[in-house]
């Protein structure tokens with residue numbers, strides 16, 4: 001009997017010590033596994049460090065890498081179709097030239113959106129927004145960026161229609177977020193999709209955002225998503241106090257990911273999802 005009690009006590013002590021050791025050396029031992037929250041891992045334009053951004057290859061890679069979300073830049077063609085592309089011209093990421101909004105869907109899908117990144121991606125197309133959400137709904141989170149919406153009147157309604165048609169606007173769809181640098185567009189979208197969380201993107205010009213501005217954002221946004229270069233402990237605290245979460249962009253090195261972990265952000269938007277997974281106990 002005494003022997004059984006001793007073995008049980010020993011087992012409890014070992015279990016307790018395993019789960020209270022500092023989880024990651026670079027955090028100075030301040031947090032234990034028990035205290036850590038999950039860091040949300042968002043693949044920026046898909047896993048764009050590994051495959052051409054905003055293509056199905058990049059989204060598929062993010063899915064394979066078990067990222068929590070794919071981030072998608074949504075723009076609109078001349079004939080009103082929603083597509084995924086970051087720049088407002090096709091010059092950098094395809095074999096074509098000119099403005100996105102000057103192409104019809106048929107024309108833009110004839111472009112090669114993969115070979116600029118690597119020969120193994122020759123033939124990748126610019127995908128439609130509907131193709132992406134039909135492929136990945138329920139499989140991975142969708143962080144939808146309305147990219148330069150001022151160039152595409154009605155883009156907020158088009159995105160809302162696509163989601164509503166599929167019943168993806170209901171409160172149970174927890175892993176859909178809409179964001180934009182254009183905060184008026186975020187407000188418009190929030191009015192159309194009241195159950196979907198929205199985020200304001202904040203470039204370096206927002207380094208000195210005031211508490212009043214944060215409170216105003218929080219009237220329609222659930223996320224304040226800043227450029228990583230303006231992230232400080234104090235900013236993260238103030239955003240949290242305003243009731244919003246912080247998903248910060250764009251991590252392209254392990255050091256940058258480590259810094260954001262230290263700053264206690266809620267999510268990391270990265271070209272390389274593996275940098276976010278290298279933190280044992282946090283994912």
Ligand code: G3P
Pocket residue numbers: 044071073086145201249250269
């Ligand atoms: O999701 C944040 C990030 O995508 C914003 O910057 O220029 O890469 O769209 P950008």
Ligand code: CA
Pocket residue numbers: 045071072073145
């Ligand atoms: Ca983006």
